[in-house]
Amino acid sequence: MIRLNRRQMMGLGAAAAVGGVLTGAWGLHRTSQRLAGELLLDAFPGLQIEEADLRQFEQDFMQAYWLTQMERISLRGISAAVGLLGAGGVSWIPGVRGRLDHMRRAVITVFLTNSDYFTLENPTVDTVYYLGVDKNRPCGNPFARFD
C-alpha cells in the first residue's frame, strides 16, 4: 500500500507532463489519467488506498461509460494543461475552473459509490478498497432501505 499526498501527486503529474511533452501522445495520455487520482487524494486527505486500486480508479474514471467522447477529450485537454501548469496556472482559462469543479465532484461520487468507503467503520484510518465500476452491479445504493 502507498500513501501519496497531494504534493507528491502533483509532482508525479508534473513529471509525467514533462515526459508527455517530450515523448508525445502517450505521456500526455498518462498525465491526463493521473488527474482523477490527484483530485481524489485532494478530496480525501490521508486516504489509505492501494496503488493498484488508485491506478485502476484513474483508468476507469477516464474510460467511464457515462462520459461522452467530447467530455473525455475536453477532460484530457484540461488534465494535460493542469499537469503542465498546475491547477492554479490554468484556472484563469475561461470555463476551466467550472470543468475542474465538475470533475472533482464526479471523482468523489464515482469513488465513494464504487468503493467500500461507506461500509468502513473508520474510512480515514482503514484502507479503502476500490471495487471497480460495474454498471450491472444489481444494487448500487448501499443506503437503500428495503424492510
Place this chain on the structure above:
Amino acid sequence: MLINRPPQDSTYDLVVVGTGFGSLFYLKRYQELYPGARILVLERGKYHTREWQLEQGQNSEIGYTDTYQMPEGQKRWSTTIALGGGTLCWWGITPRMSPEDFKMRSNFGVGVDWPITYDELVPYYRQAEQIMMISGPNDLEGRFPGTAPYPARPHHLSTPDELLKAASPNTHFAVPSARLREPVGSRGACCSTSRCHLCPMDAKFNALNAMMDVLGAENTFVLTDAEVTHLDIQNDVVKSVTYSHDGQDFSASGDLVVLGANAIQSPYLLQKSGDTHPVLGRYLHEKLSAIFEVHLDGVDAFDGGQASTGLNYGLYDSADRSQYGAATFYTENHWGTGLRTEYGRWRQILPLFVVIEDIPQEHNGVTVGDGSAPFVDHPDWSDYAYRGLDKVKENLPDVLSGLPVESVSMAYQLVTASHVQGTMRMGEDPETSIVDKDLIHHRVRNLTCVGTSVWSSCGVANPSLTAAALSLRAANTAFASQEDPS
C-alpha cells in the same frame, strides 16, 4: 403466439399495431371479452430477450431517436421500438392524472377539456394498477379517490421524504410505481437501482415479464419485424393494414384495427394512409422538466427504497393554472448529479426531478416529411411552461420548508421527460379532435387509436398508467356497445 413468418390466412377479428402500453392493455381486455377471437399483432421491432437487453445495455437495436426526422437543434423524443415498446425502457412511475387535469378549459380557461372524466376512468385505473402490481401508499386516496388500497405496499421513503411528509402530509407521498417491493413470480424485488430501463432484478412491470401470456395466447399471432406502412381506408372503413416484413409487403384485414404505434408513428401512419384531418399530427407536447439540487444541513439522503421515493404536490396545489403550468417534483433516491464535495457531507443533498405542464400548441407536430420517416417539429415549450418553471424557482424554498435547507438551485433543464403526448387528440368535436372518448376515430369507426397520442392536455403525471387505463376502458366500451347497440 409469437411467429416469425406472415400467416397464410390474412383475415382477423382484430389487427393490433404495436405492442406498447396502449396496444397491450387493449389486447389483454379484448382477449378476455372475446376468448375465441383471431388476432394479428404487428410489431415493427424485434423480440429482444431480457438477457439480450442486459448484455447489450439497451432495450432495442433501434435507437430512441432513429425512427423520425426533425430540424437540427430541436429537442429529441425518446421511444422504444421493440416487442413491448415503452414497457421495456420506462422507469415504472405510475401516478394517476388528477381530476382537474381532465378539465383544463372548464377549470382554468386554457387548453381544452378531455371528453372523459377522472371518475369514469377510476375502475380502469384500478384494473391497470392491479395488472402491473403497483406499489403505492394508501394516503393518496384523498387526492386520487379510488387508489386505496394499492395492490402492493409502498416503498420506503428516504429520510428527507419523511421530514417532508411530516411537514406536509397532504402534499408529499411515497411514489406509486410498477416496481415490486416483494418478489412475485418471476419478478424480483426492487433494489433501488437507478437503471430502471434495464432493471437488474426484473422488478419493474414490462411486457416480457407480465404480458407474455397475452402475446402467447391461442389464436393471437404476433409477428415481429413487421413494420406497418399504411392502412387502406375506403369509405371510412379500414379495409386492410399493409406491413413490410423481410423486405416484402403483406396485408391483413381485421373487423377492428387498433393503432398503437406511439405518438410519433401513429399519426404518421394515418397521414400516409390519406387522412388529411387538419388536427392530425398537431399538438405534440410533453412536460418541461428540470433537475434541482437541495443542499441539506445535517440530513443524509438516498436511504429510500426505490429510484424516486417521494412525489410532492405542493407546487401543483398552489399554481394558478390560468397563467402558468403547474408543477410536481419527485425526490430522487440516486445521485445522478453527484454527491456533495464537502468532506463528510457527501449525502447531504437531495436531487429533485421537477416536471411542469405545458399547453399543447397547434404548431408543434408530426408531418409526413419526405415520406421516409415522420418529420417532428417542436421548436420549444410554450411561455406557459416557462412561466411555470419561473414559479418553481420562486416557490420551491417554501414547499421545502420541512427540510433543513442550505440552498436550492436548478442544476439543468432536461432535453426530454421521455413522454410523447398528443398528435391524435381525443375530443367531442370531430372538427377539432381525431378520436372520441372511447378512442374510436371520429370518421373511421373500425379504427381505435390507443397510447399517449390521444392526450388532449398535458398534465403533470407520467402517462403510461393512464394510457393503460384508457385502453382497458376502450375495449370494454366497444364490447358493451356491441352487446347493446342502443
